[in-house]
Amino acid sequence: MLTETDKRDLYEIIESTIGQDAVIRKSLSSFNERTVVVVEAMINENARCNSNMKELVVGLISGSSYIAKGWLKRSLREFNRTLKSKKVKLNGYGCMVSVKSYWKNAILITVI
Amino acid sequence: MKKLFFCFLLFAISSTSYAENKPVDSINPNIELVFSPNFRLDLPVEFFNFTKIASADDILIKFQNGSYLSFKAIDRVDEGLDPLFDLRLYPEFILGLRKPDSSSNETNSQFIKSLNAYKHRLGNFQVTIDEFNNKVVYLAKGDQESVAFAINKHNVEQILVINFTNIDDKKIYTTLKGLR
Numbered sequence: 207m208l209t210e211t212d213k214r215d216l217y218e219i220i221e222s223t224i225g226q227d228a229v230i231r232k233s234l235s236s237f238n239e240r241t242v243v244v245v246e247a248m249i250n251e252n253a254r255c256n257s258n259m260k261e262l263v264v265g266l267i268s269g270s271s272y273i274a275k276g277w278l279k280r281s282l283r284e285f286n287r288t289l290k291s292k293k294v295k296l297n298g299y300g301c302m303v304s305v306k307s308y309w310k311n312a313i314l315i316t317v318i
Numbered sequence: 319m320k321k322l323f324f325c326f327l328l329f330a331i332s333s334t335s336y337a338e339n340k341p342v343d344s345i346n347p348n349i350e351l352v353f354s355p356n357f358r359l360d361l362p363v364e365f366f367n368f369t370k371i372a373s374a375d376d377i378l379i380k381f382q383n384g385s386y387l388s389f390k391a392i393d394r395v396d397e398g399l400d401p402l403f404d405l406r407l408y409p410e411f412i413l414g415l416r417k418p419d420s421s422s423n424e425t426n427s428q429f430i431k432s433l434n435a436y437k438h439r440l441g442n443f444q445v446t447i448d449e450f451n452n453k454v455v456y457l458a459k460g461d462q463e464s465v466a467f468a469i470n471k472h473n474v475e476q477i478l479v480i481n482f483t484n485i486d487d488k489k490i491y492t493t494l495k496g497l498r
Binding site: 250252254255300305308 | 370372373374378380386390392396397412428429431432434435436438439465467477479481483
């Protein structure tokens with residue numbers, strides 16, 4: 207069960223990664239544990255697209271725990287704070303739009 | 319309510335299309351999804367049994383077992399590509415069939431990074447190239463995730479990207495054969 211703060215943090219992480227999106231924003235109240243799992247997968251994949259994201263993730267979560275599933279749920283607040291403080295450095299998604307668009311759908315699937 | 323309206327709209331578009339262009343086949347009724355003037359999908363009504371259809375940036379179809387597929391038509395502007403970029407090369411670059419050699423180093427880098435992302439997402443994938451109703455389709459099949467890039471042979475201004483998540487082969491090929 208996500209708190210309202212968790213949901214807000216999760217939305218802001220999504221927004222920092224794939225940009226503002228009205229449809230996802232309107233789904234915020236329905237975010238759930240599955241949404242967190244999908245967003246974690248999105249970030250892990252985005253680290254292959256964006257070296258700044260990779261740096262952020264590795265910097266926040268040290269060593270082997272980076273690849274341990276569930277790391278985002280354990281550090282939602284902290285990761286969002288870090289992302290917000292370094293947002294400018296992300297400088298876009300880093301891969302083609304066809305790669306990025308998959309994640310919007312994957313996130314929406316968790317709430318319908 | 320919005321989703322219901324969207325679904326109704328899709329049916330309405332389909333019905334209109336039949337009324338204007340085709341004889342009504344009451345034995346094998348179809349639904350036509352329109353992504354852009356260059357890409358449509360014509361599928362039997364039964365394909366949509368127990369599905370949820372959502373409007374996102376793309377059209378999203380979720381099946382009862384949780385599997386889903388999504389569609390997105392992209393063009394050069396979406397991808398920030400040079401106006402002279404040959405979109406027929408896009409699937410070959412992004413799926414690693416050919417080394418990206420566009421005029422922009424940044425674009426080439428994005429293709430390579432996108433290939434790495436697909437390797438991560440799809441695992442060991444196999445690429446097949448087929449043609450369905452004048453659409454050349456590059457299908458990269460992974461274990462659970464697959465992605466297809468369709469090019470209209472008569473108009474290469476757009477590419478239709480289809481993502482399949484946990485969709486079985488039968489539904490994948492039914493979808494691809496339904497491309498118009």
